[in-house]
Amino acid sequence: MGVVTRLPDSLGLLSNSFSVLNALTSPVWIFDIDESRIYWANPPALDIWNAESLTALQDRDMAADMSHAVTRRLQQYQQDFERNQARFTEIWTLYPKGVAKTFKVFFSGIRLEDGRVAMLCEVESEYRGDPETLRSVEALLHTNTMISLYSPDGDVLYQNPAARASFPLNLIPYPYGFAAQEDYLRLKSTMDLHGFCQQTALMMTNHGKRWHEISARVCHDPVTGEQAILVSELDVSDLKMAEGKASYLAEHDILTGLPNRNYVLQHFEKQLQVLLSHGQEAALIFIDLDHFKQVNDSLGHTVGDMLLVQMASRLTDLMNPGDMLARLGGDEFVVLSTARHIETHAKSLCETLLERLSDPLVVSGSLIHPTLSIGVSLAPKDAKDINHLMRNADLAMYRAKDEGRNRYAFFTRDLTEAIQSRHVLENELKHALVNDQFEVFFQPRINAKNGCITGAEALVRWRHPERGIIAPGVFITLCEDCGIIDQLDMFVLHEAIRYQKIWLSQGWHLKISVNLSPRQFANPELAEDICAMFTELSANPADFELEITESALLGNDHKTIQMLTRLQDSGFSIAIDDFGTGYSNLAYLRRYPIDCMKIDKSFVQKLDEFEAITGLIVALAKVMNLKIVVEGVETEAQLAWLKEQGCHEYQGYLFSPPVPPELFASYRDRQEFRSMDRTE
Numbered sequence: 001m002g003v004v005t006r007l008p009d010s011l012g013l014l015s016n017s018f019s020v021l022n023a024l025t026s027p028v029w030i031f032d033i034d035e036s037r038i039y040w041a042n043p044p045a046l047d048i049w050n051a052e053s054l055t056a057l058q059d060r061d062m063a064a065d066m067s068h069a070v071t072r073r074l075q076q077y078q079q080d081f082e083r084n085q086a087r088f089t090e091i092w093t094l095y096p097k098g099v100a101k102t103f104k105v106f107f108s109g110i111r112l113e114d115g116r117v118a119m120l121c122e123v124e125s126e127y128r129g130d131p132e133t134l135r136s137v138e139a140l141l142h143t144n145t146m147i148s149l150y151s152p153d154g155d156v157l158y159q160n161p162a163a164r165a166s167f168p169l170n171l172i173p174y175p176y177g178f179a180a181q182e183d184y185l186r187l188k189s190t191m192d193l194h195g196f197c198q199q200t201a202l203m204m205t206n207h208g209k210r211w212h213e214i215s216a217r218v219c220h221d222p223v224t225g226e227q228a229i230l231v232s233e234l235d236v237s238d239l240k241m242a243e244g245k246a247s248y249l250a251e252h253d254i255l256t257g258l259p260n261r262n263y264v265l266q267h268f269e270k271q272l273q274v275l276l277s278h279g280q281e282a283a284l285i286f287i288d289l290d291h292f293k294q295v296n297d298s299l300g301h302t303v304g305d306m307l308l309v310q311m312a313s314r315l316t317d318l319m320n321p322g323d324m325l326a327r328l329g330g331d332e333f334v335v336l337s338t339a340r341h342i343e344t345h346a347k348s349l350c351e352t353l354l355e356r357l358s359d360p361l362v363v364s365g366s367l368i369h370p371t372l373s374i375g376v377s378l379a380p381k382d383a384k385d386i387n388h389l390m391r392n393a394d395l396a397m398y399r400a401k402d403e404g405r406n407r408y409a410f411f412t413r414d415l416t417e418a419i420q421s422r423h424v425l426e427n428e429l430k431h432a433l434v435n436d437q438f439e440v441f442f443q444p445r446i447n448a449k450n451g452c453i454t455g456a457e458a459l460v461r462w463r464h465p466e467r468g469i470i471a472p473g474v475f476i477t478l479c480e481d482c483g484i485i486d487q488l489d490m491f492v493l494h495e496a497i498r499y500q501k502i503w504l505s506q507g508w509h510l511k512i513s514v515n516l517s518p519r520q521f522a523n524p525e526l527a528e529d530i531c532a533m534f535t536e537l538s539a540n541p542a543d544f545e546l547e548i549t550e551s552a553l554l555g556n557d558h559k560t561i562q563m564l565t566r567l568q569d570s571g572f573s574i575a576i577d578d579f580g581t582g583y584s585n586l587a588y589l590r591r592y593p594i595d596c597m598k599i600d601k602s603f604v605q606k607l608d609e610f611e612a613i614t615g616l617i618v619a620l621a622k623v624m625n626l627k628i629v630v631e632g633v634e635t636e637a638q639l640a641w642l643k644e645q646g647c648h649e650y651q652g653y654l655f656s657p658p659v660p661p662e663l664f665a666s667y668r669d670r671q672e673f674r675s676m677d678r679t680e
C-alpha cells in the first residue's frame with residue numbers, strides 16, 4: 001500500500017499516513033470508485049463490513065449489488081471531490097455480522113498514489129433513530145427524486161444524493177438553477193401566494209439543461225424550527241422529449257416532413273381566420289397526382305415514396321412566403337395562399353404547379369412523368385372555413401380529373417349540378433352506342449424519310465345530337481367508368497377493319513392502329529375476342545397495330561405479357577402509346593412484346609426543355625429495336641429534329657389532324673411519294 005493524499009490540505013483533518021488512520025477507533029475506509037472496490041480499511045471498518053481480513057474485503061466486488069443510480073452518483077461524487085472539494089454526510093445502513101446497523105458516514109475526496117481520486121469514508125457515529133426514520137432516510141438515499149430543503153433565502157439546508165448529483169455545488173439552485181428567470185419568478189410568486197407550487201421548468205444541472213417537474217412547499221426546518229422550503233424534483237426530460245416528438249408526429253408527415261391533415265385543420269384554419277378578419281382573400285389549392293396508385297402497384301412503394309418526396313420538395317420550392325403547404329395523405333397535397341387579386345394569383349400558381357411539377361424525372365431506374373389534377377376554392381367567396389374550402393376544392397379537383405386530368409379547375413356553385421350532369425352524360429353515352437352516334441376519324445402516320453403515308457390511327461368521335469362532335473378526352477374516362485369501353489373499342493376496331501379493307505380494295509395498303517383502353521386488360525378474353533373478330537371478318541392482323549399505354553403494362557404483369565404475346569403471335573403489332581407520360585420502368589420494358597414506341601406529344605412540343613430526356617427515350621427505343629413514332633408534330637423544326645434523331649414515323653397537325661374517312665381517302669393523292677412498300 002502506497003501513500004495516499006487527502007484532497008487538498010484545507011480539507012485535511014488527518015495526516016497522510018495510514019498509520020494514523022489505522023489508529024483511529026472509528027471505522028474508516030477508502031473506496032476506489034473506478035474499480036468499485038474497497039481500497040483500504042482500518043480494523044473497525046473491517047468489523048462493520050463484516051470482513052475477516054483487509055484482503056478479503058479488498059477482493060469483494062462492490063459493483064455486484066450496486067444499482068445504476070448509485071454508480072452514477074458515485075461518479076458524480078468523484079468529480080465533485082476533485083473540482084469542488086466536496087464533503088458531505090449520509091446515513092448508511094450496513095450489516096456487520098449480518099445485523100443491520102445504521103451509521104452517519106462522512107465522505108470526502110482522497111487522492112491515490114496513481115493520481116486518481118477515491119472516496120474517504122469515515123463513520124462518525126452510529127445513528128439511532130426510530131425504524132420509520134431509518135427507512136425514510138434509506139429511501140431518500142436511493143430515490144431518483146431530488147429532495148432539498150432550503151432556507152427562505154435559498155441557502156441549502158439539506159440535499160439528498162440525487163439532488164446533490166444534479167446541482168453544481170457552487171450554485172444555489174434557487175434562483176440560479178433556472179434556465180429561464182421567469183420560471184423562477186412564477187414559482188416564487190405562487191409560493192408567496194399559496195405556500196406551495198407545482199410546475200415544470202428547464203433547469204441547469206450537472207447533466208446539462210434538463211426539464212424538472214418541481215413540487216415545492218413551505219415547511220419548517222426540523223432542526224432549527226425555522227421556516228424552510230421543501231422541494232422535490234423529478235427529471236422529466238425524456239418524457240418531455242417524447243411528448244414534443246409525439247406532438248410533432250401528430251402534426252407532420254414522416255415521409256415528406258410536411259405538415260399533415262391534423263395540422264391543416266388546426267393551423268390552416270387559424271391562418272384563414274386571421275386573413276379573413278383583416279379583409280384579405282385566400283385560395284385553397286388541392287393537388288392530386290394522377291395515377292399515383294399505379295406507381296405504387298407496379299414500380300413498388302419505394303419508388304412511390306421517392307416520387308412523393310420529390311414532389312414535396314418541388315412544391316416547397318414553389319411556395320411564396322406566407323403560403324402554407326401540407327400533405328393530406330397518399331398523393332394529395334394542399335396549399336393555402338393569399339394575394340391581393342386572389343383569382344389571378346391562384347390561376348398563375350396552378351399553371352406554375354402544372355408546369356414545374358410535371359418535369360419528367362428518373363427514380364431508381366423508372367422514368368416518371370407525373371401529371372397533376374388541381375382543384376381550387378376561394379375564401380371568402382366559396383366558403384369561409386377550412387372544412388368547406390377543402391370540400392369545394394376537392395369537388396373542383398374531381399372536375400379537373402373528369403376533364404382529362406393534368407389540369408386545374410375552380411370550384412363553381414354549379415359543380416354539384418355538374419356532377420349530376422355527368423350522370424346525364426353517362427346515360428347519353430349508353431344510348432350513343434345503340435344510336436350509332438360514334439364515328440371514327442383517321443390521322444395519317446407518315447414515314448419520316450420519304451414523307452409517305454404508311455398508315456393511320458383510328459380515333460373515335462361522338463357526334464352528339466345537340467352538342468355536335470365531342471372529342472374523346474371528354475368521354476373516354478366516362479366510358480371506362482361506366483363499363484362500356486369494351487364495346488366502344490370493339491366498335492372502333494370494327495370500323496378500322498372496314499375502312500382498311502375498303503382502301504386496300506382500292507389498292508391503298510395501310511396499316512391501321514387502334515387504341516386499347518387499359519381497362520380492357522382486366523378482361524381475360526380480350527385476345528380471344530379480338531382474334532375472333534378478325535377471323536369472322538377475314539381481316540389480316542398484320543395490317544393492324546394495337547396501341548396500349550404504359551399504364552396497361554402496369555397491371556398484372558404475367559397475364560398482360562401472356563395476352564400481348566398471344567396477340568403478337570397472331571400477327572398484330574403492339575405499340576406503346578404516349579410513351580413517357582406515365583410511369584415506366586425502363587428496365588421492365590424489355591420484358592413486354594412490343595414492336596413500336598409512340599413518343600408522347602408533350603416531348604416534341606417542349607423540345608428545348610426535354611431534349612436530353614427525349615434523346616434518351618429515342619436511344620432506348622433503338623436499343624430495343626422498336627419502331628419509333630413521334631406524336632404531335634406541328635412544326636417543320638420538330639420534323640427536322642425527329643428526322644435527325646432517326647425516328648421512323650410521325651403523326652401530327654403538321655401533316656393533318658384526325659379527319660373523317662372520306663377526307664382521309666383524299667390524302668391518297670396528296671402524297672408526295674406513293675408508298676410502294678411499307679416494309680422498310
Ligand code: C2E
Pocket residue numbers: 443458459460471472473476488489492515516517577578601631632633634651652653654657658
Ligand atoms: P392518343 O392516342 O394519344 O391520340 C392522339 C391524340 O393527339 C388525338 O386526340 C389527336 O387528335 C391528338 N393530336 C394529333 N396530332 C396532334 C398535334 O399535332 N398536336 C396536338 N396538340 N394534338 C394532336 P384525340 O383524338 O382527342 O384523342 C385523345 C385520346 O383519346 C387519344 O390519345 C386516346 O388515348 C383516346 N382515344 C381516342 N380514340 C380512342 C378509342 O377509339 N379507344 C380508346 N380506348 N381511346 C381512344
Ligand code: CA
Pocket residue numbers: 457515547577578
Ligand atoms: Ca393512341
Ligand code: CA
Pocket residue numbers: 577578598600601631
Ligand atoms: Ca398517343
